[in-house]
Amino acid sequence: MIGDAIDNDQVEILLNDVLETHGYDFLEYSHASIKRRISRLYALDNFVSFAEFRYTVKTDKQYFKRFLEEITVNVTEMFRDPSFYRALRNDVLPALGTYPFIRIWVAGCSTGEEAYSLAIVLKELNLLNKSLIYATDINPSVLDKAKKGMFPLNYLKQYSENYLQSGGLKDFSTYYTANYSLAKFDETLNSKMIFSTHNLVSDHSFNEFQLILCRNVLIYFDKELQHKVFNLFDGSIEKLGYLALGSKESLEFWPKAKEYKRVKMEKIWRKL
């Protein structure tokens, strides 16, 4: 961006610092997106020079928390892409219903909207009591928000529409209580969730799952990193388990894609 000028070299310097000092590796993130996030933060926080920005990111632990939260994208919503949740409800989760115990990983869960959406569908299928949702993110502060299960009330009209379009059976407002500007979701939903930090770039598999949801996370990774993460997922999905991606993401060019079968028109694949 001209004018406030964080250039490609500076992005690389900064990301190398972040890796060396804080242990977070963003070097294989899609360059244009991460550069835009960094330039945006630099302008937002009114730094006067790149040197000052670099020094602060490197030495100020408190500021680094903000850096981490701001350069990763934490925009999410409940029941985003209603047709996707319809497929989960009608095709995927019923197939998992025969298992005695269902383990699901929401990778890159951000503030938790997808985990709560999933829990609602599980509840309506009478599967929630035998399910466990592992919700992970690189970013500890968004997990704190996710644990609380409180979302801004002004989004709830949209979420409620999404929910109904996805085949929701109830009055959506029965799942939350309005509390000033926030909607607090029913605690039976997050009683079946485990929140933990996990970095898809550097951390390993930690369990076997019947379903992994990772939606709109991989678009921020370059091709090689995407394939590494697919391998990580592959090592974490049981046979006949499912992998669900965002509406613009695909397994297509990954070498092991042949071992997975697409579920209808959605971005859901079943391991063969």
Add this chain to the structure above:
Amino acid sequence: MAETVNSAPCAALIIGGSAGSLDVLLEIFPVLKSDISFPIIVVIHRKASNESLLTDLLQSRTTLKVSEAEEKETLTAGKVFIAPADYHMLIEDDHSISLDYSEKVNYSRPSIDVTFQSAAEVFREKVVCILLSGSNADGVEGLKNVNNYGGKVVIQNPNTAIMPYMPQQAVLGVKPHVILDSYDMADFINNLNN
């Protein structure tokens, strides 16, 4: 500055628009040459649903291949790439496409500013950006970047735009290379051919 770079060959054309811009696109597309020597990227505000409607509509009006942009796809000459609904679209140095689901910009996703800025950084003086009809100011900041990098700024004549606000804001804020009526737009694009 613009005068010195008029001769730079066009490496990418970005067309941004909002309310009232579809009519212009439908006027332009049938007249486009079939051997356009650069990629055309279209960023139009619209609802998150109706996924392929815009793509199908534009495809029906041209022999150029029109498709919704896929993430990591590489821009190629003579093809039309539509920024998908509800994603920002950015361009990498290797001319591949990155999609981004970050915060809306100017209440919009895709935001015209985001793609204009990204294209300006990558293609510099070889980018041509056209801003069409619309009723918010998305695209104006992006056009400033295009100007700063020496690219060409083209604005639809607000007097002939269905929604004049967006091109008006652009004319007030940015020095355009040229202001065009919708019926002159296709000729202008065809003449960018190298």
